[in-house]
Amino acid sequence: MTAANRIIRVIKGRQPKVVVIGGGTGLPVILKSLREQNADATAIVTVADDGGSSGVIRDYINVVPPGDIRNVLVALSDLPQLTLDIFQYRFKSHDAFFSGHAIGNLIIAALSEMESGIFDAVQRLSEMMEVDGHVYPAANVALSLNARFTDGTQLVGESEISAARKQIEHVWVTKTADDGEGQPTAMPEVIESIMAADVVVLGPGSLFTSILPNLMIENLGQAVTQTKAEVIYICNIMTQKGETERFTDADHVRILNEHLQQNFVDTVLVNTGRVPENYLDHQKYDEILWPVEHDFKGLRQLGCRVISDNFLELRNHGVFHNGQKVVQEIMNLAFQVNTAKRGE
Known part of the structure; x- marks a missing residue:
């Protein structure tokens, strides 16, 4: 019997509650594996993206950027693969009007207008797509990501911030002009799911543009620091241009703690697998630089438990997390928390 099968047998009937917070391509990888492990999975997805098809749709109709939400829905859906392939289909460049747009993005945008908001739209679409779990936009309106750099300058917009190639000091989110004043x-x-969770997982994803935009929503960040759940950070394997250049794994956690003004990360998952030299296609993955350096002493000084292993998956000349191995560790931690709660 494999380790994965043992986890399924032990957890079945209890369904540990796992909340995953983030955005980008890493989130669906973890959610797919959580679904295979019979977890009660909730995805809280960033709404501060301003690039690609999502950004174009947002510019035209002021809807929450749908791309990350679309990918998460697909990761948790029980629909046949052909239906999911249609939902994910992206029009080719010679289709002038629809060029670059994914069909799912257009559907999410339409439902957002029909339901008067992205949150209800995603709940309706979750039912239609037979989603196994919960998908929650981090906010019900589109948000703008703001950054202050160490040189004192400021920029607005995820793509602008990353393109600046400056050292980011602090990020925060604001509502767009069309959505009124006040804090998002x-x-x-969203808050209830975090407070009821056994584990809350941050990442994997871009530190400043996929993870922190969620935590900078005031009541969401407060919930993550106040929950009794184990807070797990999945540290990125590679550093990223314009965000985490020259960062160690301890630097990632330090930035998270500084933004929420306390040491709140309980456990860090760190990859120790070696990326082969000259394997990465830097043209295809042009935002990726080099492997994150380890600082285990620094992590322990920040009060973190460190779980290190070869979490590496190499494919298509890209570097990714092995979802199954990462989720095995998450489920082990969830079971420990679940057991401790029942023993109180």
Whole structure:
């Protein structure tokens, strides 16, 4: 019997509650493996993206950027693969009007107008797509990501911030002009899921543009620091241009703690697998630089438990997390928390 099968047998009937917070391509990888492990999975997805098809749609109709939400819905859906392939289909460049747009993005945008908001739209679409779990936008309105750099300058917009290639000091989120004034807030369901979780997982994803935009929503960040759940950070394997150049794994956690003004990360998952020299296609993955350096002493000084292993998956000349191995560790931690709660 494999380790993965042992986890399924032990956890079945209890369904540990796992909340994953982030955005980008790493989130669906973890969610797919959590679904295979019979977890009660909730994805809280960033709404501060301003690039690609998502950004174009947002510019035209002021809707929350749908791309990350689309990919998460697919990762948790029980629909046949052909239906999911249609939902994911992206029009080719010679289709002038629809060029570059994914069909799923257009559907999410339409439902957002029909339901008067992205949150209800995603809940309706989750039912239609037979989603196994929960998908929650981090906020019910589109947010703008703001950054202050160490040289004192500031920029607005995820793509602008990354392209600046400056050292980021602090990020925060604001509502767009069309959505009124006041601080953005997360919906009650988002907060309830975090407070009821066994584990809350941050990442994997871009530190400043996929993870922190969620935590900078005030009531969401407060929930992550106040929950009794184990807070797990999946450290990126590679550093990223314009975000984490020259960062160690301890630097990642330090930035998270500084933004929420306390040491709140309980466990860090760190990859120790070696990326072969000259394997990465830097033209295809042009935002990726080099492997994150390890600083285990620094992590321990920040109060973190460190779980290190070869979490590496190499494919298509890209570097990714092995979802199954990462989720095995998450499920082990979830079981420990679940057991401790029942023993209180």
